[in-house]
Amino acid sequence: MLEQKKQEFSEHVKALQDQICDQMRAMDPNIELNEDIWHRSDFKGDPGGGGITRAFQGEVFENAGVNTSEIYGSINPDFAKKLKGDSDQLWAAGISLILHPRNPRVPTVHANFRMIQQGESFWFGGGADLTPYYPYEEDFKYFHGVWKQACGDDYEWMKKECDEYFVNHHRNKEMRGIGGIFFDHYNKGDLEQDFIMVKGLSEKFIESYFPIAKKRVNEEFTPEDEDFQLHRRGRYVEFNLLHDRGTLFGLKTNGRTDSILISLPGRCKFTYRYSPKEGGPHAQMMDYYHPKDWA
Amino acid sequence: MLEQKKQEFSEHVKALQDQICDQMRAMDPNIELNEDIWHRSDFKGDPGGGGITRAFQGEVFENAGVNTSEIYGSINPDFAKKLKGDSDQLWAAGISLILHPRNPRVPTVHANFRMIQQGESFWFGGGADLTPYYPYEEDFKYFHGVWKQACGDDYEWMKKECDEYFVNHHRNKEMRGIGGIFFDHYNKGDLEQDFIMVKGLSEKFIESYFPIAKKRVNEEFTPEDEDFQLHRRGRYVEFNLLHDRGTLFGLKTNGRTDSILISLPGRCKFTYRYSPKEGGPHAQMMDYYHPKDWA
Numbered sequence: 171m172l173e174q175k176k177q178e179f180s181e182h183v184k185a186l187q188d189q190i191c192d193q194m195r196a197m198d199p200n201i202e203l204n205e206d207i208w209h210r211s212d213f214k215g216d217p218g219g220g221g222i223t224r225a226f227q228g229e230v231f232e233n234a235g236v237n238t239s240e241i242y243g244s245i246n247p248d249f250a251k252k253l254k255g256d257s258d259q260l261w262a263a264g265i266s267l268i269l270h271p272r273n274p275r276v277p278t279v280h281a282n283f284r285m286i287q288q289g290e291s292f293w294f295g296g297g298a299d300l301t302p303y304y305p306y307e308e309d310f311k312y313f314h315g316v317w318k319q320a321c322g323d324d325y326e327w328m329k330k331e332c333d334e335y336f337v338n339h340h341r342n343k344e345m346r347g348i349g350g351i352f353f354d355h356y357n358k359g360d361l362e363q364d365f366i367m368v369k370g371l372s373e374k375f376i377e378s379y380f381p382i383a384k385k386r387v388n389e390e391f392t393p394e395d396e397d398f399q400l401h402r403r404g405r406y407v408e409f410n411l412l413h414d415r416g417t418l419f420g421l422k423t424n425g426r427t428d429s430i431l432i433s434l435p436g437r438c439k440f441t442y443r444y445s446p447k448e449g450g451p452h453a454q455m456m457d458y459y460h461p462k463d464w465a
Numbered sequence: 466m467l468e469q470k471k472q473e474f475s476e477h478v479k480a481l482q483d484q485i486c487d488q489m490r491a492m493d494p495n496i497e498l499n500e501d502i503w504h505r506s507d508f509k510g511d512p513g514g515g516g517i518t519r520a521f522q523g524e525v526f527e528n529a530g531v532n533t534s535e536i537y538g539s540i541n542p543d544f545a546k547k548l549k550g551d552s553d554q555l556w557a558a559g560i561s562l563i564l565h566p567r568n569p570r571v572p573t574v575h576a577n578f579r580m581i582q583q584g585e586s587f588w589f590g591g592g593a594d595l596t597p598y599y600p601y602e603e604d605f606k607y608f609h610g611v612w613k614q615a616c617g618d619d620y621e622w623m624k625k626e627c628d629e630y631f632v633n634h635h636r637n638k639e640m641r642g643i644g645g646i647f648f649d650h651y652n653k654g655d656l657e658q659d660f661i662m663v664k665g666l667s668e669k670f671i672e673s674y675f676p677i678a679k680k681r682v683n684e685e686f687t688p689e690d691e692d693f694q695l696h697r698r699g700r701y702v703e704f705n706l707l708h709d710r711g712t713l714f715g716l717k718t719n720g721r722t723d724s725i726l727i728s729l730p731g732r733c734k735f736t737y738r739y740s741p742k743e744g745g746p747h748a749q750m751m752d753y754y755h756p757k758d759w760a
Contacts, residue, residue: 411703411706427635
């Protein structure tokens with residue numbers, strides 16, 4: 171049963187990778203794709219799986235990464251203890267994606283969904299979060315609304331975990347964006363049910379994001395919009411390099427640097443004591459980078 | 466004697482701050498200065514000193530920070546152990562600066578010089594390192610030559626420490642730039658002599674950098690030069706946020722975030738698997754981001 175579900179999850183994330191890439195191409199027909207298929211060795215030097223990294227550069231999506239991987243084999247015993255501690259044999263499969271649109275009226279989005287097995291233990295993790303740069307409240311309500319409907323009773327805690335995770339603690343606890351859902355070590359005791367739940371969530375990603383992107387992609391934007399976007403992308407870089415557990419873990423365990431740092435935005439800006447003009451849409455947006463009931 | 470030297474060092478770094486700012490203004494007459502004088506509380510909430518942050522934005526220097534601080538008082542006992550461990554009373558004064566020129570033919574430079582006392586122990590730390598974007602070997606030889614002359618017998622180990630410190634370990638151990646000097650816990654047992662040595666080094670900073678900047682500032686540059694510079698600035702951000710002990714320590718101990726992250730470049734770029742065009746000056750520059758005898 172477990173082996174069958176692992177294979178099914180691995181196939182599912184690869185199919186979802188294709189579907190998401192198709193959505194991107196439909197919006198950005200001349201987008202350039204750089205695909206790398208990579209293999210890894212495990213902690214003991216034995217074959218340990220690998221992944222498919224798809225890096226995009228386009229007119230609509232300035233840069234984006236849509237990656238899948240399935241890895242297995244021995245892990246560092248110290249790291250094993252930090253997980254569930256019962257085995258130094260790990261298996262993990264997942265999809266991880268980040269889209270940085272060029273137009274500041276279109277939000278950046280990040281999502282990942284993964285299944286992990288360590289020895290006899292297994293669990294799921296993942297989430298999806300939105301980083302908008304313009305105060306279109308209706309878009310934020312829509313994004314959270316899709317996830318609320320998909321998560322049911324789990325929405326409340328998954329939304330709270332997201333609000334608490336994507337936070338720049340060194341910037342007065344400002345959030346990276348307007349949240350979404352986040353969950354880890356998800357195992358309610360029924361593999362079949364958990365699998366259906368997490369697979370179902372991953373299938374909601376397209377519905378949660380692309381209608382917003384399509385609605386906003388042809389909007390005119392101002393130089394101020396872009397300046398605000400580039401500074402917020404700077405904060406995105408700060409979060410990913412200072413706080414994101416996945417990024418730091420990946421880099422510290424000799425993960426594939428290029429696939430990990432594909433999450434960084436193409437262009438960004440840093441300015442001493444930056445803050446947007448008072449009273450405008452960007453100052454309003456700053457108020458939204460804190461936990462708020464959207465759905 | 467120690468108290469007198471502490472006061473003298475604190476006054477010295479403030480005078481040096483003014484001299485360096487004068488050099489910048491001479492090259493960049495319309496540069497904008499944003500000066501912030503800040504105060505801090507120590508670990509117990511008592512007054513704990515403060516600093517003078519000078520943030521610049523100009524035509525020659527796209528962004529720059531020239532900061533001094535003198536802090537004192539109680540520190541977190543866990544952190545005390547990580548230093549010398551003999552006291553939770555700390556005093557520190559220093560200057561820290563980073564200049565990000567707009568023209569990619571002019572190198573970025575960073576330097577800092579500090580004096581620290583913990584209980585009965587005291588020591589000095591500091592260094593200066595260059596991050597060029599164009600392969601002007603004569604400039605690199607000049608920069609290292611000034612420091613070799615200033616450091617004397619200490620140059621060899623100070624250069625080696627610098628080569629080993631400013632390294633992006635996650636990027637195949639590529640250096641941030643072409644090095645310089647770096648030293649910490651410097652105490653040879655004679656306060657008077659150590660003071661003269663480190664004060665003398667700090668006074669060499671202007672000579673080590675400004676002649677290079679003046680020589681290159683009016684050079685024409687190409688869009689390729691700028692693209693390479695912006696990507697190398699991206700690597701600068703990666704180093705500062707992932708590896709720099711000063712940055713991470715400052716942020717984790719609730720330092721003044723804006724003064725710490727003043728080190729980040731105004732604009733930068735990240736591109737999946739970026740590498741410069743083969744056979745050109747930027748590909749040649751890549752070879753120089755590894756330890757090399759320059760002086």
